[in-house]
Amino acid sequence: MAQPYKIANADFNCHQEVISMEDVSFSFQQQTVISNLSFAVKERDFIGLIGTNGAGKTTLLRMIVGLLKPTHGTIRLFGENIDRFKQWERIGYVPQKNSFNPLFPATVREVVLSGLLGRSKIFKKVTKSDYIKCEDALHAMGIEDLSGKRIGQLSGGQQQRVFLARALINNPSLLILDEPTVGIDTETQESFFHMIKHMHQHHNMTFLMVSHDLDMIRSYLGQQPAAENGKLKFHIKHSHETQNCVEDNLAHSLKGLREQMESGKEVVLIGDRN
Amino acid sequence: MEIVTSEFFQRALIGGLLIGVTAPLMGLFLVLRRLAMIGDTLSHVSIAGVALGFLIGVYPVAVGLMFAIAASFAIEKLRKAYKTYAELSIAIIMSGGVALASLLFTIGKGFNVNVNSYLFGSIYTLNNTDLYVIGGVTVVVLIAIRTQVKELFLITFDEDAAAVSGLPVKFYNVMISVLTALVISVSIKIVGALLVSALLTIPAACSLIIARSFRQSVITVVIVGELAVVIGLLIAGIWNLAPGGTIVLLLIAILLLLLVLKRGIRTGS
Numbered sequence: 001m002a003q004p005y006k007i008a009n010a011d012f013n014c015h016q017e018v019i020s021m022e023d024v025s026f027s028f029q030q031q032t033v034i035s036n037l038s039f040a041v042k043e044r045d046f047i048g049l050i051g052t053n054g055a056g057k058t059t060l061l062r063m064i065v066g067l068l069k070p071t072h073g074t075i076r077l078f079g080e081n082i083d084r085f086k087q088w089e090r091i092g093y094v095p096q097k098n099s100f101n102p103l104f105p106a107t108v109r110e111v112v113l114s115g116l117l118g119r120s121k122i123f124k125k126v127t128k129s130d131y132i133k134c135e136d137a138l139h140a141m142g143i144e145d146l147s148g149k150r151i152g153q154l155s156g157g158q159q160q161r162v163f164l165a166r167a168l169i170n171n172p173s174l175l176i177l178d179e180p181t182v183g184i185d186t187e188t189q190e191s192f193f194h195m196i197k198h199m200h201q202h203h204n205m206t207f208l209m210v211s212h213d214l215d216m217i218r219s220y221l222g223q224q225p226a227a228e229n230g231k232l233k234f235h236i237k238h239s240h241e242t243q244n245c246v247e248d249n250l251a252h253s254l255k256g257l258r259e260q261m262e263s264g265k266e267v268v269l270i271g272d273r274n
Numbered sequence: 275m276e277i278v279t280s281e282f283f284q285r286a287l288i289g290g291l292l293i294g295v296t297a298p299l300m301g302l303f304l305v306l307r308r309l310a311m312i313g314d315t316l317s318h319v320s321i322a323g324v325a326l327g328f329l330i331g332v333y334p335v336a337v338g339l340m341f342a343i344a345a346s347f348a349i350e351k352l353r354k355a356y357k358t359y360a361e362l363s364i365a366i367i368m369s370g371g372v373a374l375a376s377l378l379f380t381i382g383k384g385f386n387v388n389v390n391s392y393l394f395g396s397i398y399t400l401n402n403t404d405l406y407v408i409g410g411v412t413v414v415v416l417i418a419i420r421t422q423v424k425e426l427f428l429i430t431f432d433e434d435a436a437a438v439s440g441l442p443v444k445f446y447n448v449m450i451s452v453l454t455a456l457v458i459s460v461s462i463k464i465v466g467a468l469l470v471s472a473l474l475t476i477p478a479a480c481s482l483i484i485a486r487s488f489r490q491s492v493i494t495v496v497i498v499g500e501l502a503v504v505i506g507l508l509i510a511g512i513w514n515l516a517p518g519g520t521i522v523l524l525l526i527a528i529l530l531l532l533l534v535l536k537r538g539i540r541t542g543s
């Protein structure tokens with residue numbers, strides 16, 4: 001029985017909403033941290049999130065990655081209600097501060113490999129391809145030389161790269177960074193942002209980043225960001241034109257088509273792209 | 275020397291070999307999660323269970339185990355109530371356990387002799403049932419760690435990241451607590467309730483000195499644990515000493531030795 005291969009169907013949505021929040025509020029001990037927030041992050045957006053201390057930046061991120069439940073409202077990830085969302089490997093999260101003990105016996109490689117875990121793979125052993133993914137992520141961050149070192153021996157900037165590598169090992173569609181450069185010297189910060197920029201421009205990745213670094217956000221987003229007292233502001237860079245998106249979409253479909261043919265299955269084309 | 279070939283000593287040795295693996299392994303996860311004191315708490319609550327077991331004529335290890343599991347859940351609950359002062363919950367449950375044990379001791383004065391061996395450990399009291407129970411617990415703990423070591427590592431290293439990657443963190447927390455309770459309650463008869471937490475924490479302390487990777491630390495705790503238990507039991511058997519005390523003093527000796535060696539290497543190079 002031939003498996004019909006649908007080339008023009010909705011399995012790859014051009015402007016898919018990666019994150020959508022509807023009327024989300026969060027209160028903690030009778031204090032409202034976030035009230036009635038609605039917004040959407042679309043595929044390949046780069047969102048810089050700034051706000052004063054206590055504005056709820058970290059709370060917002062923690063809700064998006066499922067660590068906190070909103071008191072009110074709905075959050076959707078890749079179109080799926082967060083309560084039913086299962087594909088956590090599509091999200092890379094670099095938390096604000098990694099408060100691990102510097103004596104913790106773990107090598108850089110062990111930490112990066114731990115990023116591969118997920119609900120679906122609980123009994124899975126570490127395979128050769130996992131190690132290759134790990135080496136790739138280490139290489140992408142330029143820390144392959146450090147892979148055998150204990151994580152506590154590294155500098156703050158190096159550690160940040162390790163945690164970024166851990167977030168990247170699954171090749172996530174969405175990368176969430178919570179003040180990634182706190183406590184890192186200016187020079188390292190610059191190379192870090194350069195790296196992030198590169199990833200955004202050359203990989204099909206959506207970014208949501210909280211940062212205190214107004215200069216960086218300004219230079220990258222080409223806008224004047226403003227942090228209003230106690231309020232969150234979003235600055236969105238849509239990095240892709242519709243044209244690009246269609247091309248990508250087609251390339252994606254073609255890739256799928258090729259795989260289908262190589263696997264020896266019969267391919268039936270349905271519909272047309274236009 | 276003939277004590278070494280006696281049946282009860284060999285039972286103690288087999289039991290010791292088993293808890294020499296499981297207790298340091300569970301202890302490693304506790305120490306790395308900064309819950310080193312949980313071992314003490316669970317063992318103190320266990321004594322209360324053991325005392326109750328004697329009082330009502332039920333297998334004391336089983337009652338002690340149930341008390342330890344109940345205590346581990348209570349700690350988790352209290353931990354949430356105090357959040358940043360999580361160690362408070364550990365202190366409260368620990369004193370509660372000792373208080374309950376002392377009450378039960380005074381009610382049943384007749385079993386004081388037996389209680390002593392539960393407090394400080396003994397190589398004479400292990401019977402075949404105990405050995406089967408220890409064997410069962412060892413199998414459960416080793417299977418759990420063998421299959422879940424990556425998950426346990428991530429939860430120990432970064433609980434938030436574990437939750438974001440979709441791991442059921444609550445389930446693993448309960449699992450760690452229950453496995454620890456299991457290991458402690460079966461170790462009490464050999465090492466003694468007052469000293470069992472040393473067998474959990476000191477091997478982990480040793481591994482922090484020398485291990486660079488998580489893998490190495492797992493290997494280190496098992497080697498240190500086994501060395502201390504086997505040599506400790508032999509010394510205790512030959513000179514008729516309390517096994518718990520000899521094992522713990524050996525553990526501390528190994529720790530000191532490692533510290534000195536490390537300092538020597540550092541100043542030497």
